[in-house]
Structures are given as C-alpha cells and as structure tokens.
Amino acid sequence: MEVATCINVNGTTLLLFVLVFSLLRASHAAAPAVYVLGASMVDVGNNNYLPRSLAKADYPHNGIDYPDRKSTGRFSNGMNFADFFAKKIGLPTSPPYLSLNNDATPPITGVSFASGGSGILNETGQTYIQVIPLAQQINYFSLVRNKLIQQLGQSSAQKHLSKSIFLLGFGTNDMLAYFNNGSTIPKQYTQQQYVDHIVSTFKGLLKMLHGLGARKMVVTGVGPLGCYPLKRKLIKDGECDVEVDFWSARYNDGLKMMLRDLKSESKGMKYVYFDMYGAMSNLFQNPKTYGFTDIKEACCGLGKLNADVPCLPTSSYCTNRQNHVFWDLIHTTEVVASIFVDLLYNGTQKYAVPMNVRQLAC
Ligand SMILES: *[C@@H]1O[C@H](CO)[C@@H](O)[C@H](O)[C@H]1NC(C)=O
C-alpha cells in the first residue's frame, strides 16, 4: 500500500490507474529486492554454514519466540532486524547466501550476506575463528550480480540493482574489538585513529558496492555500546561505560560525515543513516512508554546481568521477553528490532537521516 504514495496519478486515466493499482497489488513491494550485508544484528543463518565459527546461534534458547521455537542462527529470541525490514518493504526475508545452491539462480527478491561477529575490517571477528568480513560479503554479492546479469541481461540487471535496497548493519564488532580485554589494537592506533580507519575502510567498500550497481543504501550506526550488558556488567551498579559510549558516538559522527561525502562523490547514490544510538537511548530514557521494565540485564545468559556467558543451552532465560531490551549480552530482543525498523522505515528525521526508508524506496 505504501507504494501508492510514491506514484503520481496526475493526468492518468481512471483505467490506467486501476491497471497500475492492480499490478501494484499483485506485487506491492516498495523495492524489487533487499540485499543485506552486516553482522549478527541482521544475520539470518549464514554462520550456520561456517563449520569452524564460534559466532553461532543455531541452538536454544535462541529462537524461543520464533515459529516452532526454531533456532535458525538468528541472534535473537525471535525475528531480527533484517526480518522486520524485509516485511516493511513487502518482501520475504532475504535468505542466507551460503544456503543457496551454487548453480541455481539467486532469488530475485534479494540475498543476505550477513555474518555474526563480522566487521568492516577484515581483522574484526578473528576471535570467532571464522566469519565473513564485509569485503568478502561484497565478493559474494558480485557473484550474485554476475548471475543476475546472465539471467536478466546487463541493462535489466542494472535497473533492478539501482532500485534495490542495500541494508548494511555493521560497526559494533569493529568498535568493541578496541575495548576487548587483551586487544592489541590500542598498541597500533589511538581511539580516534581507529575510528577514522574503520570509517575510511567502510567508505572504500561502499564505493565498491556503488561500482557494482548499488544506489540505495541503508546504513545503521552503532548503539551506545557502553550500555550493552557486556559492558554494564563491568561498571559499578551496572551503569553505562561512558568511555565506550563516547567512542560509539564518535564513530557515528564519522560515519554520518562519510556518507554525506560519499553521496556527493557517487553518481545516483541515495542513503538513509539510522541513528541507533539515539533510538536506543530513547528506549533507556522512556522504558515505560514501550513496556520495558528491564533495560540493563540480558534475558538469556548467566552471571552478573546475565552477561557473563552468551545465550547457551545451559543459560537461563527470562519468562517475559517483551519487557527486556536485551536478549543476550550484546543483542536486543525481537521487540526492540521491531521498534527500530518502524523508526527507520517510517520515522521522522530524528532517527532516519536525511530521509526514511519509505522515502528512499520511492
Ligand atoms: C580483505 O579481504 C579481502 C578478501 O576477502 C581482500 O581482497 C582484501 O584485500 C582484504 N583487505 C585488506 C585491507 O587486507
């Protein structure tokens, strides 16, 4: 239905309008496809296919609120950000690239390359042994693009990609790597140098994506990472780690500036930046508005704030997932993902900058 708002009906005959309208109803998606690149916030199962990876969620209690209580590899009690995003666009969730048969034609409504634990930098996620960094995700995308060209021809494939939405959910793992116990990054970079390094690497890779035909990019900032259970548990009284929050915000500032520059340098590019930091801070400040009674502790885990271990089969979990912001030590609950996607898709410029996804899709 939202698509109808994008169409200018001036001067069209009633017959044409009816025709267009029935076509839209047949496929009322706001975009032809969603291509997803990112980390655990949007991974819908790629890591299930990485035999050596330690970043997995294909076991209980993950998925406890998913249909049939299935542990799909989503780092969530139920659906995640990518699921709600696809639903808003009017498309099925883009399936994991690694679940596709190599010979088959890729689904025309999009593919997901996202991999839990991965980052913008190739080095990020090494503690998980096996993840798919952004550069490799783009390599995989280029293979899908080749098949699209074979299938549709160069010009139709190009047109398809130019209308498709590229959802990029990165940054958390790159940023947290700096603060990890025993991290060697502080020996190589100051915090500001590291933030600049991530942002400039991201810029180069987004340029590559633009070169492969991506025009509509949705890029998420990072949340206030110092307020995630894994950081709160280290601070007295479970308060936020203000240093980690400060650098989370600095990364987001760099990212926003980079996207503005990239747009001015890249023909036909449009983007939406999602201010996850602001959106999550708003939840922390107004928990009751959204029905949250627990903004600090993870629902699933063990130990202090349930953040000493991930959500493992041996972990305990809360009975009410609706009133928790965090599912485990680092991932939000399904309900938070849904709130965020609502803001991103149809919210004001407070959190979706410089436009929302409904406007981007037009
Ligand atoms: C990152 O990995 C890709 C292969 O996936 C490689 O092509 C690229 O050169 C690497 N980048 C850096 C900076 O090492």
Ligand SMILES: *[C@@H]1O[C@H](CO)[C@@H](O)[C@H](O)[C@H]1NC(C)=O
């Ligand atoms: C960091 O690691 C050291 C050595 O393993 C350990 O003694 C210390 O408690 C750890 N610090 C935190 C904050 O986990």
Ligand SMILES: *[C@@H]1O[C@H](CO)[C@@H](O)[C@H](O)[C@H]1NC(C)=O
């Ligand atoms: C989008 O937001 C506008 C204004 O708040 C509202 O009227 C409209 O129903 C919303 N549309 C969708 C699809 O959520």
